[in-house]
Amino acid sequence: MTMSANPDRVIVVGAGHIGIACAHYLRQDGYDVTVIDQGDIGGACSYANCGFLVPSHVLPLTSPESLLNGFKSLVQPRAAFRVKLQLRPALYRWMLEFGRRCSRRQMISAGKVLHTILDLSIAEYRHLLSRPEMECEWQDSGLLFVFRSAAALQKFAATDSFLAEEFDVAASLIPGSDLQDLDPAFREGLAGAYRYEDDGYVRPDKLNTSWVKWLSAQDVTFIDHCRLKTVQKKNGTITSLLTSQGQMKADRYVFATGAWSSRLAADLECDIPVEPGKGYSVTMSKPAVMPRYPMLFPEAHIGVTPFEDSYRIASMMEFAGFDETIPSFRIEQLQDSARPYLKNPTGPAIEDTWYGWRPMTWDSLPIIGRVPRLSNALLATGHNMLGLTLAPVTGKAIADLVAERPADIPLDALSPARFS
Numbered sequence: 001m002t003m004s005a006n007p008d009r010v011i012v013v014g015a016g017h018i019g020i021a022c023a024h025y026l027r028q029d030g031y032d033v034t035v036i037d038q039g040d041i042g043g044a045c046s047y048a049n050c051g052f053l054v055p056s057h058v059l060p061l062t063s064p065e066s067l068l069n070g071f072k073s074l075v076q077p078r079a080a081f082r083v084k085l086q087l088r089p090a091l092y093r094w095m096l097e098f099g100r101r102c103s104r105r106q107m108i109s110a111g112k113v114l115h116t117i118l119d120l121s122i123a124e125y126r127h128l129l130s131r132p133e134m135e136c137e138w139q140d141s142g143l144l145f146v147f148r149s150a151a152a153l154q155k156f157a158a159t160d161s162f163l164a165e166e167f168d169v170a171a172s173l174i175p176g177s178d179l180q181d182l183d184p185a186f187r188e189g190l191a192g193a194y195r196y197e198d199d200g201y202v203r204p205d206k207l208n209t210s211w212v213k214w215l216s217a218q219d220v221t222f223i224d225h226c227r228l229k230t231v232q233k234k235n236g237t238i239t240s241l242l243t244s245q246g247q248m249k250a251d252r253y254v255f256a257t258g259a260w261s262s263r264l265a266a267d268l269e270c271d272i273p274v275e276p277g278k279g280y281s282v283t284m285s286k287p288a289v290m291p292r293y294p295m296l297f298p299e300a301h302i303g304v305t306p307f308e309d310s311y312r313i314a315s316m317m318e319f320a321g322f323d324e325t326i327p328s329f330r331i332e333q334l335q336d337s338a339r340p341y342l343k344n345p346t347g348p349a350i351e352d353t354w355y356g357w358r359p360m361t362w363d364s365l366p367i368i369g370r371v372p373r374l375s376n377a378l379l380a381t382g383h384n385m386l387g388l389t390l391a392p393v394t395g396k397a398i399a400d401l402v403a404e405r406p407a408d409i410p411l412d413a414l415s416p417a418r419f420s
């Protein structure tokens with residue numbers, strides 16, 4: 001496949017964390033970049049997630065434990081991890097392929113790829129977030145994994161040792177007796193916590209807003225409420241996009257369409273097995289005693305993020321198709337789950353309730369690379385639970401591919417061609 005000498009126009013479809021990051025690195029290379037989105041810019045899964053930047057999260061979802069939880073969820077409709085039975089062959093194929101990969105061997109091999117790209121992305125973020133334009137409440141605070149029961153803490157000790165030995169990802173153990181000194185928001189009697197020092201967090205909506213503002217000032221065009229309808233092609237090349245705002249032409253096309261990506265499979269002539277994995281968040285005004293640190297409560301499967309003016313609890317993984325509801329029991333569940341850990345688990349007022357569809361792949365790895373049968377098309381999707389963290393490394397890899405520079409990520413493991 002050859003690319004023409006000096007392409008100057010690129011259209012990025014999808015303005016989540018991934019599309020915005022692609023626009024950034026493409027613009028840095030001098031391309032004329034337009035980003036379109038069917039909804040608000042940064043308004044889908046990249047809007048109200050936990051905001052964690054987590055190089056520690058090298059372990060993929062494809063693990064023996066996930067398989068067990070998946071089976072349990074079939075009989076527990078309120079489980080945090082839930083599969084809603086549907087008459088959709090694509091979902092069953094996805095589940096089957098996912099299940100096949102839930103082995104220790106696959107967990108380690110996917111983990112190695114994730115480790116490489118997570119570290120590269122965090123290195124890029126440190127550079128990017130030090131720019132004054134990026135006003136997004138970035139805190140290089142570390143992330144706490146907090147445990148209520150001694151048994152759960154002890155079980156996690158094995159995971160922590162595994163992470164240290166296999167991936168060189170190390171944490172410090174904080175005994176339960178020291179937790180309140182570290183963060184007065186904790187209740188008494190917790191078993192302890194592990195602190196992953198290299199993790200941090202941002203406010204995701206502010207990251208999008210400030211990044212888009214910065215890119216707009218550099219002449220990147222963002223067009224909201226512009227839906228890609230079909231792709232027009234000739235001789236293995238995209239000639240234009242038909243959108244809800246008319247025909248659009250460029251030299252290169254990047255598809256960063258998140259959970260919707262499988263809908264482009266026919267247009268792009270390749271399999272894109274991405275399923276929406278729905279999560280929820282509730283954002284509240286600041287509680288009387290606000291946590292100082294971002295934290296995960298693995299026994300309850302929730303994450304808590306203390307922003308400057310508000311406070312968020314987020315979680316859940318539902319395979320329920322493109323279900324747009326926010327059941328009140330899910331929001332209550334989020335708030336209740338924080339109660340055993342925090343003195344003030346809820347803020348005085350709910351500011352926002354939200355859902356997002358994570359773009360889930362069956363091998364837990366993102367899809368980054370050239371579309372096999374179309375010479376001027378690239379895919380940047382399938383970032384599962386890590387799209388915020390992996391945005392810079394993805395954008396940089398896409399720019400490298402467009403410029404035909406060697407990329408510093410394991411492209412074969414991430415290529416769209418792995419599904420054909």
Ligand SMILES: Cc1cc2nc3c(=O)[nH]c(=O)nc-3n(C[C@H](O)[C@H](O)[C@H](O)COP(=O)(O)OP(=O)(O)OC[C@H]3O[C@@H](n4cnc5c(N)ncnc54)[C@H](O)[C@@H]3O)c2cc1C
Binds near residue numbers: 036051
């Ligand atoms: C509860 C929750 C917590 C999370 N916490 C974290 C976290 O702490 N850290 C982390 O790294 N990740 C986290 N994630 C995951 C992260 O949010 C996602 O991986 C990430 O947002 C995916 O980004 P994206 O740009 O691929 O998708 P999106 O943000 O969904 O963007 C895709 C865009 O494509 C547009 N689009 C789709 N089809 C078309 C079309 N035909 N025409 C035009 N536009 C189109 C959509 O409108 C959308 O705006 C969390 C997710 C959830 C749900």
